[in-house]
Amino acid sequence: MKAVSVEEAVAMIPAGASVMVGGFMGVGTPERLLDEVTRQRKSDLSLICNDAAIPGKGVGKLFDAALVSRLTATHIGLNPKAQQQMLANQINVDLVPQGTFVERIRAGGCGLGGVLTPTGVGTLVAEGKRQIEVDGRPFLLETALRAQFALVHAFLADYLGNLSYALTSRNFNPIMAMAADTVIVTAEHIVPVGVIAPDHVITPAPLVDYLITNG
């Protein structure tokens, strides 16, 4: 793990990059990184995030600044700007059931080619996908999902990069921290090694590439 400024970290992300962002309706989202992505105007992004949050909050800022070209998400109904951009064909949106979304990312981070899920069998979601029977039950083959960058927000990060999370801000963060080539983390608090007990580490330090320093 390397400690860097938020400006340095975001400078590494090229325009057109695929980026996973943790958070659920803006809760548990690395706001400082998104503010900087917006300031540096990293455009044409392929965004992978559970939802589009709301304008002005979380990944909602990326839609405010029209920086997203492709979006993989489970729900965008609470962000009118993302909806408008989808209906105007400014962004290409792939809507995925939430359980499938997280398992595809988990598969991507765990060396699996994909997962077999009953969710979506016989619905619009099944279009163009392989259906596989196991013990007589139908499943959809949902392929793994990875990104060039994962932007993750933790509650505590220690000097080595071990992470723990707070309450419902954990959500997709630890899953995404395994599924990207480069993992960049912001934390509410940076603490000495040992403050997070081994049993309470959710994301082990070797998964973290860059930790954003304070101020």
Next chain:
Amino acid sequence: MDAQTIIARRVAKELRSGDLVNLGIGIPTLVANYVPPDLKVFFQSENGLIGTGPIPEQGMAHPTLTDAGGRPISALPGASTFDSAMSFGLIRGGHVDVTVLGGLQVDAEGHLANWMIPGKMVPGMGGAMDLVSGAKRVIVAMQHAAKGKSKIVPRCWLPLTSVRPVNLVVTEMAVIGFPDGRATLLETAPGVGIGEVMAVTDAELVVPDKVPEMRI
């Protein structure tokens, strides 16, 4: 009593002590208000919490403790938190005893459509498809009709949420189940006759000899 209250009160009677329950947005959220205090039900919020409590008092909200809509909630003693893979493992894996969801349409075989209206409303399915595929019991809590049109239809023309049929539909007029795969009138609301329910239901309903009154 208004329609939403009738529905929420009736659905609450379906919950049993020890159940792990997931409530969708809208009318389903109201169900928690009518669970008797001696009934120990665990409520899951799919953004990563079992043991959701009431909305915190003014000034006590915490930014990292929210429901699936991003609104502040509280956590009860004994609550637990987890990531989204665990949360949907609970849902898809059959560990959730009951899910209560809103609906746009339910058809005569119990199929639910509740996630999009093509060309009009395409918000995304969120967790709905996983909940209907995986929960042990699926209860739909919805008004009987919308803008004068029956929401209980012969066959859903809106895109399905799942091919797995739901277990129960509770409206302000009736309780409908699907024994033998056919919509069956199980109860009518107080003051509502069987004929009245039939008149506003597009789907064919099986009517047993005895149809008790809904207890609310």
